[in-house]
């Protein structure tokens with residue numbers, strides 16, 4: 680996907696303005712060192728997006744893409760755990776209770 684035809688959400692930076700921001704390119708929480716988004720970051724994002732769960736899911740798919748790119752660049756010899764990464768970044772964004780961090 681080229682920059683010209685990317686959806687605008689891809690140009691939005693990952694959330695950084697909350698108390699549990701990611702450390703890039705490691706994608707660990709700067710505050711609690713858990714894999715990002717940590718439980719506190721998930722709660723903050725859910726609170727921020729409120730009933731716009733679809734918007735949060737779309738944002739987190741874009742963030743997942745960025746995280747996969749960063750983590751692959753750091754360690755290209757390791758195959759990514761795609762189901763695990765999807766669950767970590769996107770799987771919790773739907774309605775229902777928050778699941779524990781992976």
Ligand SMILES: [Zn+2]
Nearest residue numbers: 699708711717
């Ligand atoms: Zn945290």
